Amino acid sequence: MSTTFWELVESYCDDTGATEAAVQRKAGLNHGTFTAWRARGVPALPKVDVVVALADALKVDYEDLVRALLVSAEYLPAQVARARADGLAADRPALAARSGRSRGRRLREEQDAAATQPPSSGRPSVEG
Template sequence: MPATFWELLQHYCDDTGATEAAVQRKARLNHGTFTAWRARGVPALPRVDVVVALADTLRVDYEDLVRALLVSAEYLPAEVARARASDPASDRAEAPTAARAGASRGRRLREEQDDAATRPTQDRAEA
């Protein structure tokens, strides 16, 4: 599964022959949305209705699209997203850690990022 929104979009366009402009029209986005996102980056997650429309248009799971947008907005490291995408049960497998009393969401995310960054190189290659 592609890690970033742009990889996901390119994969869809390659598979279907669609253009970025056609995707924007089909998802009912403004003409310059992708141009602006490409020039300035994805500043934050789009509104839910935009994400739903994009997921429907790109024929991808809503959560996969959100993950790709989080990577593109630099809220989630690509290696963490790839690891989770390759092992869908990993989100649930780590739930006890996420539910740990006293751990804020930001702290849990930092811990996950630290774990991914400090994992031995061969473990990262397998993920």
């Protein structure tokens, strides 16, 4: 697994032939954000919606992207991230590389579905 955000971007671009500009457009980010991240690094974790969009654009698991962003923002040492990723990979079933929706997108869809359900009062109805 790549350990930094830019390694994930470069890996995706190498694998697909996409450009960084295509990735940023696909994720809905402006050019200035990518330029600033490239020049000065990722200063902090982006908002959840941005991370979900990036995970979808890069076709990577949400947690892998968060880990890469934590390393890039220097919140998590690279060697710790690698050790945790190796341990997680052994604990979870193998996932097809870059297939389908990201876990972050699936979680967001589940939250949206739950939010659109009518609230239940939890009380039995009284017929009288």
